[in-house]
Amino acid sequence: MRKHFKDVLIKIAEKDEKLILLLGDISVFLLKDFADRFPDRFYNIGICENTLISMAAGMSSQNLHPIVHTIAPFITERSYEQVKLDMCYNGFGGNIVSCGGSFDYAWDGATHHCYTDLELMRMLPGMEVMQPGSKKELGLLLESQYANGKPSYFRIPADEHLLDLPVEFGKANVVLHKDSAKLTVITAGPLLNNVYEACKDMNVNLLYFHTIKPLDAEVLARYSKTKMLVIHDAFGLFESVCATVDSKVKYHGIPDKFCCYYGTLEDIRRLLMLDAAGIKNIIQKELSGIK
Amino acid sequence: MDCFCKSVRQDILRISRHSGHGHIPTCFSVVEMLAAVYSEMKHNPADTSWDERDIFILSKGHAALAHYCTLAHSGYFPVKDVYNFGAFSSIFGCHADRHRVPGVELSTGSLGHGSCVGAGIALAFKIKKSPRKVYVLIGDGESNEGTVWESLMVAAHQKLDNLTVLLDHNKSQIRCLPITRPADKFRAFDCETLEVDGHDINALKTALSAPSNGRPKVIVANTIKGCGCKTLAENMFAWHRRSPSKEEMEMLLGELK
Structure with missing residues (x-):
């Protein structure tokens, strides 16, 4: 799934120079192709999730389309106030794309389990919350929502369902x-x-x-x-x-x-x-x- | 005292008296910094969305009344509008709302956000190859928050020399967790660090225009909480959130030199 995330990002970045990738020191090797092709739009900021979210809000305020990518519990539970205030209250959108939701990192234990992210994000005014269940859903939802200026949360799952369903944002x-x-x-x-x-x-x-x-x-x-x-x-x-x-x-x-x-x-x-x-x-x- | 700064302090006292709100001592410690920044930065009160303007963020949001009065005296809106400060339907809350107050770039209140958002804006300007600059005013109490240091680490690593952080070092944290030797700490975080008298406008302007040498700049401004009024400066904790009575206001106005 994360490889598909990389392919979608490169596809978008080829036609939209406003897309900026901010990493919390995860998927760095996986995203090497992106870094090589768009070095001025690739920032592995560091293991500092609070600052990651706030910086994304700052970039959004200047009409860029930031995508923050790191592990679900740290970017949502640890950075909740940054998402609430800097993105939602200030109205500076941006995209949070997490991995490791629910029990995707089962072997790492309770510190890495994250089943509150979707609800935490849902409670914030103005937030869009998506849990794609397949590569098709991840690609289509990201492409349709990343540039709308709203705060948006996407989860990249470790596994995927095998049903081929029509995909439209907001439609069940x-x-x-x-x-x-x-x-x-x-x-x-x-x-x-x-x-x-x-x-x-x-x-x-x-x-x-x-x-x-x-x-x-x-x-x-x-x-x-x-x-x-x-x-x-x-x-x-x-x-x-x-x-x-x-x-x-x-x-x-x-x-x-x-x-x-x-x-x-x-x-x-x-x-x-x-x-x-x-x-x-x-x-x-x-x-x-x-x- | 500079004429502009005296007028701002007079309005802070009058509006605090009128509204019953205000962090007067903390407002008084940042008056010269606000005056110096608005004098140096590129901004246009007649066009708050001018796309060449520099960005100022008041990260210690509880000094909002000082910011409002500075904006008013800079031509953003009449100072009389601010007299409903903190009232139910006022656009001038005790912490500023960027959607409602002309000239306010970030809604703040919770401490430790301004330098992080400021770093993101500064990086956006670098990506766009824009000469625009970002100024963030933080407090020494605010510097208890880890995000201040986290964001400056990132800003130094990303060589954001278009970001200037002004520290209001008014020693308000002496009863709690003081930031001792702040200049040493910011230098250790690889920031271009200058230390000045935070009530000397010319020294502040000189520091603001000094070269950044490829790094984020931190101006440690040594200030006095309540500066300008002897009573406030000598009783800063008692006056932290107080609004003056009519008699107290007259006394404090009389103390302003």
Whole structure:
């Protein structure tokens, strides 16, 4: 996925000299091609996430299009006030493109797990929040939003879902629709793979969101007569859905405790019942409670 | 006292009295710095979006009233407009909003943001090969924040010689975490560092126009919190957020020389 990020950046930079890349000392080797081709637009600023965000806001104030790239917990949780004040309150946009969201760095432990980023960013006025789940989504969303002057947050996932879905900023996808279904399952990002696997033979609807804010209220409204179950390995989508619909909405995902395990992304998802089997189990329980 | 600076201090006192708000001692310690910067920098009160203007950021946002009065006396808006300072519908909040106040480039209030945003603007000017400059006024209390040092490390590494940081060294942190030997610290951070009397406008102007030698410049301005009024200077902690009564205002106006 990160290699695709590099390809998209080079494609944009070839036609837009206002694109500036600011790194927090990550992906430096990966982005060597970019640095070689656009040396005056490539800055590996340092391991200083607060300053990274503020500098991006300063650059945006001069009509450049900065892209800040580093690890999710450090650029969102550590730099929250910089995003809130320097980007959002001051109205100096810019793009934050993180990697290592949720449990993508499972083996590095709780210091590197980050499941609050989407919700933290969602709460800030004026912010756009995206969780692309595939290379196609990452490329199209970045290209369509990077230069709009607004503060925008993108997550680059470690894995991707394998469904080929239409991509439009702010629009959800109806992945499964059953006229008789009384439950609508809602998810976002690469977790779609497991959720789809669990849902495909069940009597449920499945909605998929790559854009957490603004949320596609129109699609949600169509399913407002059904019960809703958000399955997501992060915070943000559930809160956004609850703020949008009147329906009863349940959540399956992040528990109220730190994850003190290492291993792989798959290990953590299995632990949290976010693998396909675990998700299927959760949905079956939910369906058994619906008359 | 310089005539411009005396007028600014008089207005700060009157507006603080009228509004019931104000950090008067901290405002009084930056008056000469503001006067010197607005005298030296390229700016146009009649065209606040002039694309050749230099950028000034008041990073210690609680001195906003001094900034408003300086902008008013520089022709940005009438000083009478500032009398509703801090009121519900006023555009002049106790911390400035760049969207509402002509001439304010960054909304500040939380400390430790100005030098970081300023570094980004300075780098943007370098990328655009623009001769424009960036000035950031920070406090010594503000220098407790790690982002001040983080941003200056980056600015020095990126050779941002178009960035000037003015430190209001009014020793307000003596009761907490003082920045001892600030000039030594900024030199150690590879900044072109000058130390001046922060109430000497000519010395400040000389420092502002001195060469940067390919590095960000830091002007350590030694100031007195409450400078201009003996009562404020001798009781800076008691007056930190106070607004004067009518009698106190008359007394303080009388102390201004």
